[in-house]
Amino acid sequence: MEEHYSGRAQPGPETFESTGNDLREYIVYREAPGASPCAPIKQPPSYQFKPINWKTRKVDRQNLTVYFSLSRTEASTRLKAATRGQAMPNARFPTLELSECTDESLKFVLSRTDASVANALRRVMIAEVPTIAIDLVNISFNSSPLHDEFIAHRLGMIPLVSDKAADMNYTRDCECEDFCDLCAVVFQMDVEGQVEGTTVTSQHLQNVWFDPDTYPRASTVEPVHWSCGAEHPDPALDASASGIIIAKLKAGQRIKLEAIARKGIGKEHAKWSPVATVSYKSEPVVSLRLDELNNRLEVAQRQELLKWSDGALKWDARTNKLEYDDAFKYGRTALSNDFVRKCGEMLVQVGSHPSEVILLNNDPSRFEFFVESTGAISAPVVVVNAISVLRNKLQELQTSLRAETLDRVEHGLY
Amino acid sequence: MANAPERFDAVFLPDGVSKISYEHPMNDPSTAVFRIEREDHTIGNLLRMQLLRDKNVIFAGYRQPHPLQHHIELRVKVKQPSSLSEESPVTALIEAITDLDQELNLLQDRFQFAVGRAQAAQSETG
Numbered sequence: 001m002e003e004h005y006s007g008r009a010q011p012g013p014e015t016f017e018s019t020g021n022d023l024r025e026y027i028v029y030r031e032a033p034g035a036s037p038c039a040p041i042k043q044p045p046s047y048q049f050k051p052i053n054w055k056t057r058k059v060d061r062q063n064l065t066v067y068f069s070l071s072r073t074e075a076s077t078r079l080k081a082a083t084r085g086q087a088m089p090n091a092r093f094p095t096l097e098l099s100e101c102t103d104e105s106l107k108f109v110l111s112r113t114d115a116s117v118a119n120a121l122r123r124v125m126i127a128e129v130p131t132i133a134i135d136l137v138n139i140s141f142n143s144s145p146l147h148d149e150f151i152a153h154r155l156g157m158i159p160l161v162s163d164k165a166a167d168m169n170y171t172r173d174c175e176c177e178d179f180c181d182l183c184a185v186v187f188q189m190d191v192e193g194q195v196e197g198t199t200v201t202s203q204h205l206q207n208v209w210f211d212p213d214t215y216p217r218a219s220t221v222e223p224v225h226w227s228c229g230a231e232h233p234d235p236a237l238d239a240s241a242s243g244i245i246i247a248k249l250k251a252g253q254r255i256k257l258e259a260i261a262r263k264g265i266g267k268e269h270a271k272w273s274p275v276a277t278v279s280y281k282s283e284p285v286v287s288l289r290l291d292e293l294n295n296r297l298e299v300a301q302r303q304e305l306l307k308w309s310d311g312a313l314k315w316d317a318r319t320n321k322l323e324y325d326d327a328f329k330y331g332r333t334a335l336s337n338d339f340v341r342k343c344g345e346m347l348v349q350v351g352s353h354p355s356e357v358i359l360l361n362n363d364p365s366r367f368e369f370f371v372e373s374t375g376a377i378s379a380p381v382v383v384v385n386a387i388s389v390l391r392n393k394l395q396e397l398q399t400s401l402r403a404e405t406l407d408r409v410e411h412g413l414y
Numbered sequence: 415m416a417n418a419p420e421r422f423d424a425v426f427l428p429d430g431v432s433k434i435s436y437e438h439p440m441n442d443p444s445t446a447v448f449r450i451e452r453e454d455h456t457i458g459n460l461l462r463m464q465l466l467r468d469k470n471v472i473f474a475g476y477r478q479p480h481p482l483q484h485h486i487e488l489r490v491k492v493k494q495p496s497s498l499s500e501e502s503p504v505t506a507l508i509e510a511i512t513d514l515d516q517e518l519n520l521l522q523d524r525f526q527f528a529v530g531r532a533q534a535a536q537s538e539t540g
């Protein structure tokens with residue numbers, strides 16, 4: 001079961017790619033003992049990747065640099081062992097529970113991490129996951145009641161299927177002169193109002209590069225006429241059949257245009273955001289400053305309070321003081337509303353302010369996420385892409401920080 | 415709209431500009447101010463909070479100097495001013511990034527596993 005992988009200057013994501021159910025776990029050793037991860041090592045350090053045999057595990061703490069898990073069920077206990085072994089003293093090992101999972105929306109609980117991670121994820125989902133949206137509109141004829149800019153803006157807001165966005169280029173990075181099928185998609189539309197009146201919708205946008213053999217990427221991009229699987233009970237409002245309304249034409253009015261869609265991110269313009277909403281809330285966690293509580297309340301009051309605690313607190317008969325029950329310490333029980341109210345009343349009676357003893361959300365580590373997709377990218381893929389975007393950012397930052405430091409060493413700045 | 419800033423200014427790193435640069439204010443090797451180009455509060459706060467978990471870091475803070483300047487400044491001070499191969503603000507930041515990357519790697523695996531299981535369950539029932 002001894003498997004060795006060739007040395008690598010820096011653990012890149014490709015080394016760690018798992019197929020989801022890969023149960024192997026690795027420990028990464030730096031070859032030179034005690035070497036610093038900092039840049040001014042003229043030769044890049046090499047690493048060994050070894051599957052961990054947990055039964056006979058001997059952690060060489062000095063040489064151990066990076067630990068991570070590709071496992072699932074037993075991962076958390078093993079990760080705990082690894083943290084006790086101080087493998088990565090400052091790393092967190094978050095857990096995740098998925099409660100609702102469809103293409104349109106997701107609900108999950110992210111725990112054992114920090115608000116900065118939760119917030120970074122939320123911000124990246126909103127603003128930095130690339131999608132495709134209409135960015136340039138050439139209007140050749142418009143006698144509709146809406147002026148050109150109005151129509152162009154409405155076209156930009158239509159979500160386009162962006163599953164292939166990751167494989168496409170940003171136009172500014174592309175090698176083409178103006179735009180091409182590697183960085184753009186062209187739609188055409190020519191609608192004339194009929195006698196009974198015509199509603200122009202996203203259904204009228206025709207992808208010019210529709211042939212999947214010639215344009216494997218561009219051909220997959222089409223408007224998301226209706227992101228929700230269910231049909232609306234009112235047929236007049238059911239967009240699954242009609243598409244997204246762009247304008248309404250009377251007899252003889254006409255819109256003729258060409259729309260060029262490009263890849264972009266929500267930070268540039270909100271039309272590129274793949275989500276309708278991402279939110280998280282941290283679970284309200286109530287904790288107590290027990291020393292203060294025991295000081296301020298009388299013994300009788302403390303005994304009374306014990307009854308309200310539903311087993312979250314216990315009585316120390318030796319000191320006549322309240323203590324946390326073990327179950328509370330491990331997060332299996334919580335303090336109820338009634339307890340908090342009762343405790344607050346008692347504190348007011350003895351002339352204290354409840355906030356001096358009762359702590360609310362002191363250190364949130366559990367976050368309930370809600371993600372709703374626009375339909376451009378399915379909700380689970382938005383999350384996966386967001387994590388990748390964040391990781392790429394961090395890795396890019398680390399690479400250039402190493403390069404910057406090497407540069408300084410070479411220029412004698414140290 | 416002649417003087418409007420380009421929309422992609424906030425995103426696009428111009429040629430010849432390095433993503434991250436730093437200096438030691440007052441020639442103090444235990445302190446560094448990192449200038450991170452084309453990033454915002456997403457990365458700034460993430461790195462700050464991770465750096466604060468490091469016992470050797472005694473100060474970590476960031477700011478975006480101006481909303482139309484698309485860079486952030488991250489200031490890090492560590493306990494022991496010493497030679498570069500040991501603890502320095504630079505190694506602290508490198509390790510903070512490594513820790514965060516591993517955390518996200520684990521999260522990615524766990525998320526994909528959870529989604530795979532949910533989708534398998536759905537296809538069984540539906």
Ligand SMILES: [Zn+2]
Pocket residue numbers: 169171174175176178179180181182183184
């Ligand atoms: Zn191109």
